[in-house]
Every structure is written in C-alpha cells, then in structure tokens.
Amino acid sequence: MRVLLICFALYACAEExxxxxxxxxxxxxxxxxFTRGTALASxxxxxxxxxxxxxxxxxxxxxxxxxxxxxNAYVRQLDYPSAMAxxxxxxxxxxxxxxxxxxxxxxxxxxxxxAQAIDxxxxxxxxxxxxxxxxxxxxxxxxxxxxxxxxxxLLQAGxxxxxxxxxxxxxxxxxxxxxxxxxxxxxxxxxxxxxxSTDAAAYVDLAQVELKRREYAAAERAAxxxxxxxxxxxxxxxxxxxxxxxxxxxxxxxxxxxxxRALDQQLDKIDDQLRMLGNAPDDHEARAQLGLLYxxxxxxxxxxxxxxxxxxxxxxxxxxxxxxxxxxxxxGQFAEAVAEYQAALSxxxxxxxxxxxxxxxxxxxxxxxxxxxSLAEARRLAPEDAETHYFLGLLHARVGDYAKAAEMLTxxxxxRPDWLDARQKLAVAYLKSGKIxxxxxxxxxxxxxxxxxxxx
Numbered sequence: 001m002r003v004l005l006i007c008f009a010l011y012a013c014a015e016e017x018x019x020x021x022x023x024x025x026x027x028x029x030x031x032x033x034f035t036r037g038t039a040l041a042s043x044x045x046x047x048x049x050x051x052x053x054x055x056x057x058x059x060x061x062x063x064x065x066x067x068x069x070x071x072n073a074y075v076r077q078l079d080y081p082s083a084m085a086x087x088x089x090x091x092x093x094x095x096x097x098x099x100x101x102x103x104x105x106x107x108x109x110x111x112x113x114x115a116q117a118i119d120x121x122x123x124x125x126x127x128x129x130x131x132x133x134x135x136x137x138x139x140x141x142x143x144x145x146x147x148x149x150x151x152x153x154l155l156q157a158g159x160x161x162x163x164x165x166x167x168x169x170x171x172x173x174x175x176x177x178x179x180x181x182x183x184x185x186x187x188x189x190x191x192x193x194x195x196x197s198t199d200a201a202a203y204v205d206l207a208q209v210e211l212k213r214r215e216y217a218a219a220e221r222a223a224x225x226x227x228x229x230x231x232x233x234x235x236x237x238x239x240x241x242x243x244x245x246x247x248x249x250x251x252x253x254x255x256x257x258x259x260x261r262a263l264d265q266q267l268d269k270i271d272d273q274l275r276m277l278g279n280a281p282d283d284h285e286a287r288a289q290l291g292l293l294y295x296x297x298x299x300x301x302x303x304x305x306x307x308x309x310x311x312x313x314x315x316x317x318x319x320x321x322x323x324x325x326x327x328x329x330x331x332g333q334f335a336e337a338v339a340e341y342q343a344a345l346s347x348x349x350x351x352x353x354x355x356x357x358x359x360x361x362x363x364x365x366x367x368x369x370x371x372x373x374s375l376a377e378a379r380r381l382a383p384e385d386a387e388t389h390y391f392l393g394l395l396h397a398r399v400g401d402y403a404k405a406a407e408m409l410t411x412x413x414x415x416r417p418d419w420l421d422a423r424q425k426l427a428v429a430y431l432k433s434g435k436i437x438x439x440x441x442x443x444x445x446x447x448x449x450x451x452x453x454x455x456x
Contacts, residue, residue, distance in 0.1 A: 030060035166196035
C-alpha cells in the first residue's frame with residue numbers, strides 16, 4: 001500500500017515579527033542553526049537535525065520555516081505527535097502555509113482520522129488549486145474509504161491541470177482494478193509506466209491487472225521490471241510467482257514464492273516496529289530493533305539514524321553505541337565510528353568488541369599506532385580470537401616486525417586452520433623473519449588446502 005506523500009520542500013515563508021525581545025544577531029544565529037539542520041536532514045541525520053532546528057527555533061520562535069522543517073524531521077523519526085505540534089505552530093504563524101497544512105493532513109491519516117485529513121486537504125486546494133500532490137493524496141483517502149467516484153473526480157481534476165502526471169494514472173488504474181474493470185485498469189497503468197518507467201509500484205499494479213486479464217507473459221514482464229526497480233517489493237515477487245505458475249513454470253514459481261515469503265517475514269517485522277514507534281516514539285528498544293532490521297536489508301543510512309535515536313534515548317547502552325559505530329564504519333564515516341566506540345569504552349573499559357572495532361576504525365583512518373593499541377587490548381580480553389591476531393599480524397608486518405607478525409598469525413591459524421589468507425600471510429612472515437622451514441610447511445599446507453578445496 002502506498003504511503004501518502006509528504007512534501008518536504010523548503011518554503012520561503014512569510015514570517016511575522018516577533019513580539020518578544022530578541023537579542024541582536026539572534027536571527028543570524030538562527031539561520032546558521034537552520035542551515036545546519038537542513039544539511040543534516042539531507043544526510044538522513046534527523047536526530048541531529050532536530051537539535052539544530054530546536055536551537056534555531058529558540059532564537060527565532062516566530063519563524064515558520066524553522067518549525068516546518070522541524071515537523072518534517074519529526075515525521076522522519078515517526079514522532080507524529082511532535083510533528084503535528086510543529087505543523088500547527090507553523091499554521092498559527094501563517095495560516096496560508098500550504099505545505100504545512102498538507103503535511104498536517106498526512107498526520108491525521110496516520111491517526112486514521114480521515115475526516116480531519118479530508119478537511120485539511122480541502123483547505124489546501126482552496127488556498128492553492130494547483131497543488132497537484134493534494135489531488136492525489138485526497139483521492140487516496142477516498143480510495144481507502146472505497147468512495148471511488150470521488151477518487152475519479154479528484155484524479156480527473158488533477159489530470160486537467162497536469163495530463164502527464166504518472167501518479168494520477170497509477171491511482172486511477174488501481175481504482176479500476178478495485179471496480180473489476182480490468183481493461184480500463186490496464187490502459188491507465190500502461191499510461192502510468194509510459195510516463196514514469198521508474199515507478200516500481202505502478203509495475204506491480206500492472207502485473208496484478210495482467211494476471212486478472214490472464215495475460216501471464218505480460219504479468220511476468222511487469223513483475224520482473226518492478227523487482228529490478230525495487231528488490232524489496234514483496235508484492236512484485238508474489239505477482240511474479242503467480243505469473244510463472246500460470247505459465248507452467250512451477251519450479252521457478254516455487255523459488256520466487258520462497259523469496260516472497262522470506263521478504264514478507266522481514267518486512268512484517270519492520271512494519272511491527274514502525275507501528276510500535278508510531279504509538280511510542282521514545283521506545284529505544286524498538287528503535288534499535290528497527291536499526292537491526294534495516295541493517296539486514298542493507299539500508300545502512302536508515303539503520304544509522306534508527307541507532308542514533310536509540311543512543312539518544314538510552315545513552316548508556318553498549319550495544320547501541322557499538323552497533324552505531326559499526327554502521328558508521330560501513331558507511332565510511334570513520335571519525336564518527338571512533339567516537340561511538342570510545343563512548344562505549346567509557347561506559348565499560350573491558351568491552352572487547354569496542355576495542356576490536358576501534359582498532360578497525362583506526363586502521364581505516366591510518367592511525368596505525370592507535371590501532372595496535374586498541375587491538376592489543378582486545379587481545380588481552382580475548383586471547384584466542386583469530387581476527388584480532390590476524391590484524392595485529394598485519395600491523396606488525398607493516399612496520400617490518402615479521403617475527404611479531406608470525407607470532408600473531410600463528411594464533412590466528414591455530415584458531416581457524418582453514419583460513420587460507422591467514423596461512424598465506426603467515427608463510428610470508430616466516431620467510432621474512434628467516435624461518436624458512438616453517439614457511440615451507442605453511443606453503444605445503446596451502447597447496448593441500450587448494451587441491452582439496454577445503455578452505456575459507
């Protein structure tokens with residue numbers, strides 16, 4: 001189901017003059033914080049953006065644009081009550097602020113308060129009859145209510161203003177599918193993908209319509225295109241599995257259906273966390289679980305934001321800080337990773353994972369002496385860990401201490417005998433340190449591992 005679009009464009013709002021005494025330079029300082037907030041928000045760092053916007057709002061309390069962006073950041077964090085308060089503050093300052101009213105309507109939809117949402121959307125259209133997004137979003141509310149005649153009226157009004165808007169045709173096609181008018185649904189959805197060939201949702205809808213029309217080859221093509229555009233679209237996998245089954249390709253259908261089920265379970269877990277956070281945005285465990293689920297899907301920027309807020313809500317959690325550091329590491333934000341690992345170690349100096357991960361971050365920053373020190377601490381706490389010894393071996397080899405490198409790599413190989421790369425580096429370390437026979441022994445072990453194919 002399509003989530004209602006919320007406009008996040010920054011508007012140059014007409015601001016009322018503050019009745020409060022504001023110190024000289026406050027407006028300029030507020031603009032600095034506002035600019036910082038927009039930059040952070042553009043990077044998906046909404047927790048920090050909120051801090052910046054709040055500082056800006058404290059300096060310029062009657063700035064509509066600050067409260068508007070603050071509301072948008074709260075939406076991104078699923079903190080809908082705070083978002084609504086921010087949008088209502090904007091409207092108290094400027095009742096003609098179209099985007100704030102539009103986004104407030106979306107918040108009412110989140111609360112399933114469709115009547116209030118409809119009222120706000122109608123006000124938007126009275127203020128700006130050319131606000132195309134509202135024709136779609138208002139139509140979608142009527143679609144959810146099963147009032148298809150109203151949907152058609154609104155979409156036609158939108159198309160009269162912009163006949164090339166693909167989203168109108170997509171919702172029109174979906175409406176006609178609900179009305180069991182499959183031929184006209186196919187026409188509308190075909191037009192939607194002609195206008196926007198990157199809309200995965202439209203291809204999913206088209207695949208479903210083609211299944212109803214028993215055009216199974218066309219359904220397969222549409223479903224595959226949807227998956228190519230959005231590999232996390234579970235509906236696309238389900239449509240593809242059905243199309244393949246109807247085409248008699250049962251083995252392929254079974255494989256795709258298994259993909260659908262795995263993805264369905266994963267997305268259901270995410271939906272569960274989103275619902276929980278919609279009701280309790282300060283639930284740090286739900287935030288962290290959402291971060292973990294996003295990480296599993298490779299959605300690292302979203303995962304990092306979830307963990308940032310989890311850390312904000314529970315700053316003494318070693319796990320949250322370590323996981324956030326790991327995400328920074330994967331995102332290439334090494335200085336931020338170092339800060340999180342150090343914060344974890346300030347809470348528990350014996351936290352072995354943080355010592356190891358801090359060493360990894362220092363290596364990425366080419367701060368090799370500090371990397372050795374961190375990994376040495378990890379080794380003290382976990383004296384048989386293969387990876388810690390492996391990286392210590394590399395670091396000692398880097399400065400020409402091959403005897404020490406061999407000592408470290410020997411422990412790594414003893415812990416993981418099938419680790420081919422560690423053995424290869426151990427053979428080199430032995431050779432460089434003058435231990436010829438030991439190097440030959442490792443080379444023979446490597447040869448046997450390659451012949452048998454039993455190595456990692």
